[in-house]
Amino acid sequence: MQTSTPQAPTVVVVIPFYNGAHFIERSVGSVFAQSVPATEVIVVNDGSRPEERAALDALAQRFPFRIIDKENGGQGSARNAGVxxxxxxxxxxxxxxxxxxxxxxxxxxxxxxxxEPRIGFIYADLAEADGEGNIIRAAMVKDHTSHHPKTSIFEMLRHDIFVLPSAALVSRKAFDAVGGFDTQFMGFEDDDLFLRIFRKGYTNHFIDKVVTVWCIHTGSTSFDMRMIRSRFKYFKKLVGMFPDEPRRNRYFLRDYLMPRFGRYFMDHVIEAVKAEDPNRAEMSEVLAEYAAIVYANPAVGGRKKLELRATIFMVEHSPPAVIRAIGALTRLPGVRSLRRLLG
Incomplete structure (x- = not known):
């Protein structure tokens, strides 16, 4: 009696594209050089300029990928469209x-x-490189966190998750169950997706191997003002998702979200003051709204709130030269003592 051989799972590779003609050939080429080929490759043009879109047509003459065009909506919406x-x-x-x-x-x-019928995602490590692909770190995920696989919501709230979509395989069932990426984010959409998949009861598996090269350069979203705005949106979403539970001695804002996010909101203002950045007013508004959330939370102690008020007052009322001098003394981009007050 013959037994049927299980079919290999089908895999689609989705590549969002936005005015990236300088890089896209390298990305697409790496997909078509796989030892196990993808079932389908989709490049989603997220409202690029006409000449950039034309570069995709030229590349598609050499590699059999499918192009989808949509209005610009950000990486999350482009990924959703591809899926x-x-x-x-x-x-x-x-x-x-x-x-x-x-x-x-x-x-x-x-x-x-x-x-494992409830597998949500399988993920691995990445190498960090510069914009030209020259390796800087060989295993950056393990450098950032040792919590693999993901088993605790508390760790996922307290720290950046560091599950990178470019080094992961996501189950369609899990992706569809949570509605895909939250398109309000242009940064932190990855953490948000994998957190929601975890909360939905899907499991995950970590492979201790490097499978992708992550190229970081000054044009990356990580260096964009959009990332700063998105970080605050994600913080507020988490505050709404995880109200304190005093009966279970769980104080999410005080113990997990403030230590993770607070120093960033302060640092954004400090750096804006030092550089006399035109976005300083917006960053100050973010810091003020963050502080209002902290002040309104009864689990945060009075001393912590007083220190936060005093720190914000000093930062907002000190001239740029003073802030630059403090930063130089600490030899850090931000101010070490101010970070401690927030964490």
């Missing part, structure tokens, strides 16, 4: 300026547990 256009069982994302190592899909597909 919606495919029916594959698993989804693999790739940013236009990053690239896969040759065994990316093979390693992740082999890591799918055979006896």
């Amino acid at each position: 919606a256009a495919s029916t594959c069982e698993y989804i693999s994302f790739l940013d236009q300026d990053d690239f896969y190592l040759p065994n990316h899909i093979e390693i992740l597909v082999k890591g799918i547990p055979a006896d």
